[in-house]
Amino acid sequence: MAPLQVVGRPEPLLRARDVTLEYRSGSRSVRATQDVSFDVFDGDRFVLLGPSGCGKSSLLKAAGGFLAPASGTFELDGRVVTQPGPERMAVFQEFDQLPPWKTVLQNVMFPLLAARTLGRAEARERALHWIDRVGLARFAHAYPHTLSGGMKQRVAIARALAMQPRVLLMDEPFAALDALTRRTMQEELTKLWDETRFTLLFVTHSIEEALVVGNRILLLSPHPGRVRAELNSHQFDLASGGSAEFQAAAQRIHGLLFDEAAAVPTDERIAL
Numbered sequence: 001m002a003p004l005q006v007v008g009r010p011e012p013l014l015r016a017r018d019v020t021l022e023y024r025s026g027s028r029s030v031r032a033t034q035d036v037s038f039d040v041f042d043g044d045r046f047v048l049l050g051p052s053g054c055g056k057s058s059l060l061k062a063a064g065g066f067l068a069p070a071s072g073t074f075e076l077d078g079r080v081v082t083q084p085g086p087e088r089m090a091v092f093q094e095f096d097q098l099p100p101w102k103t104v105l106q107n108v109m110f111p112l113l114a115a116r117t118l119g120r121a122e123a124r125e126r127a128l129h130w131i132d133r134v135g136l137a138r139f140a141h142a143y144p145h146t147l148s149g150g151m152k153q154r155v156a157i158a159r160a161l162a163m164q165p166r167v168l169l170m171d172e173p174f175a176a177l178d179a180l181t182r183r184t185m186q187e188e189l190t191k192l193w194d195e196t197r198f199t200l201l202f203v204t205h206s207i208e209e210a211l212v213v214g215n216r217i218l219l220l221s222p223h224p225g226r227v228r229a230e231l232n233s234h235q236f237d238l239a240s241g242g243s244a245e246f247q248a249a250a251q252r253i254h255g256l257l258f259d260e261a262a263a264v265p266t267d268e269r270i271a272l
């Protein structure tokens with residue numbers, strides 16, 4: 001008979017441990033976050049939500065290896081993050097993240113070729129597959145300046161997912177889009193996740209977007225960002241947008257974010 005296995009909670013894929021982030025210029029130093037800890041598990045859509053300036057982008061940069069913590073660590077698969085790597089691909093808000101002299105196909109192929117794990121033919125095939133997945137097959141040979149903002153963000157998503165990262169980092173990727181396109185992109189992202197089950201670390205300051213995109217949400221206090229609470233939000237999707245339950249959850253989060261009296265112990269996970 002096979003020995004009994006103890007089935008416990010899986011190991012986190014990405015772990016933030018007591019991360020304090022600071023920016024120094026000369027003798028001045030700005031503290032962006034204070035002792036922030038959280039665990040992201042395989043297949044999570046984990047959202048960092050908080051008011052402007054609470055250090056969300058800084059946390060994403062540190063997870064990406066672009067910013068070294070003043071204290072604490074980020075670990076990916078148990079190894080401390082010290083530099084950027086192809087297993088952590090990022091999509092940013094700015095539309096100019098695509099080199100304008102490269103076509104859509106060349107943009108998506110570029111990191112695949114730079115990583116030197118695929119030959120040119122395989123890289124091209126992989127890139128075309130992801131360009132198709134984000135609905136841009138007809139635009140593979142177009143240059144970024146001929147594309148709309150939403151299309152450019154789709155290219156950036158295809159470029160990142162083509163690398164098959166361990167975790168996809170997204171920093172307010174839809175914030176510069178008009179409301180309708182933003183909604184469409186949220187829908188497309190969750191559909192892609194349904195089909196592919198990648199792991200996502202997503203930054204937003206929109207409560208509605210956090211509820212729609214995330215299955216878990218970390219609430220951060222205003223500057224410097226500290227963990228306010230962690231919420232499970234897997235029950236919501238775009239279809240639940242107008243429901244009473246959704247509105248109540250959004251209200252509750254608003255209270256937790258902005259009402260000091262509503263603060264809960266940071267290690268408490270609350271159901272909405």
Ligand SMILES: Nc1ncnc2c1ncn2[C@@H]1O[C@H](COP(=O)(O)OP(=O)(O)OP(=O)(O)O)[C@@H](O)[C@H]1O
Pocket residue numbers: 023024030031032050051052053054055056057058059205223
């Ligand atoms: N390069 C930098 N040099 C100095 N201070 C910085 C730098 N980048 C960010 N900060 C400061 O760190 C703090 C956190 O900034 P960060 O951009 O991470 O917050 P955020 O929550 O992402 O804000 P937003 O939602 O407005 O983008 C802010 O006080 C900001 O002014």
